[in-house]
């Protein structure tokens with residue numbers, strides 16, 4: 203555990219930041235952003251699997267009158283399941299972890315109820331689009347009586363990074379390895395390649411529009427086409443490409459939410475060929491591009507592009523949430 207002494211001691215502190223998960227995002231936030239916290243906030247403690255955050259610690263700090271910001275920078279479902287208890291003990295939560303935002307409806311509602319009953323905040327801008335405020339845009343349109351009809355974009359930072367650089371003939375496994383080394387895949391890259399990371403992001407955004415769906419019902423293309431992610435994957439991916447898009451020169455993994463009067467929303471994601479005039483064609487590997495269709499903008503005229511992947515963009519999004527929580 204890092205000690206508070208490693209951070210600038212600050213007078214008149216009111217916000218105690220507790221960091222759960224010091225991996226790539228956590229380390230990046232601690233190194234680059236924690237030193238810039240405003241004087242009213244300080245890092246109280248950091249926690250990993252062997253020094254887990256306990257509800258008792260939260261209760262003690264809360265009883266001392268501190269406002270607590272718990273950063274969940276893990277990829278752990280177990281940590282996300284603690285949210286209701288931590289909120290009831292006095293914590294505000296800031297997540298990069300997508301588990302709670304994409305949890306089953308009952309648990310998601312339990313978190314919302316705990317927040318309401320205890321007047322606490324839960325912010326999670328890092329969970330979708332890193333530096334691109336797509337959940338916020340969807341929330342704002344919905345709150346302002348401009349119902350969202352459809353959302354589309356390259357929701358996966360890692361698959362975008364891979365496929366903006368991959369060209370037919372390359373080894374997919376090599377690009378996947380490089381993406382993992384760059385820190386933009388999930389701890390288990392199968393989560394990205396299998397589409398489940400995108401499915402979770404789609405659900406997080408859908409909930410901002412008042413929709414809900416079961417992750418198992420989403421139509422998500424799984425690119426884990428082989429049991430090992432080496433030459434076996436390369437061969438299986440080449441077979442898929444030749445069978446489906448033999449002439450394509452570029453691909454993008456695109457996620458979609460489409461309002462469906464009968465069922466609320468249809469969520470899907472697939473690897474699609476990209477033509478030269480597509481907005482995705484010239485996108486830099488670390489950029490995200492989203493389009494939102496709403497009742498007031500039915501032609502999809504709301505577009506947002508920005509830094510959609512990478513540790514700095516993600517840690518920066520966590521930091522923005524901290525500043526927002528402090529300012530509220």
Ligand SMILES: NC(=O)C1=CN([C@@H]2O[C@H](COP(=O)(O)OP(=O)(O)OC[C@H]3O[C@@H](n4cnc5c(N)ncnc54)[C@H](O)[C@@H]3O)[C@@H](O)[C@H]2O)C=CC1
Pocket residue numbers: 222223224225226227228249250251252253254255275276277278280281298299300328329332359385386387388389511512513516
């Ligand atoms: N890497 C990226 O570009 C982005 C990551 N994220 C999300 O941020 C989260 C963290 O990602 P990374 O830092 O890349 O993963 P990571 O695997 O490098 O770090 C996660 C850390 O959490 C720790 N951990 C696991 N269980 C724990 C527990 N019970 N208590 C305390 N710590 C525990 C692990 O030991 C590890 O150090 C993930 O949920 C990921 O989806 C979100 C946006 C972008």
Ligand SMILES: N[C@@H](CC=O)C(=O)O
Pocket residue numbers: 329330357358359360361386387388394399511
């Ligand atoms: N693995 C994720 C990282 C951020 O959520 C992605 O590829 O987008």
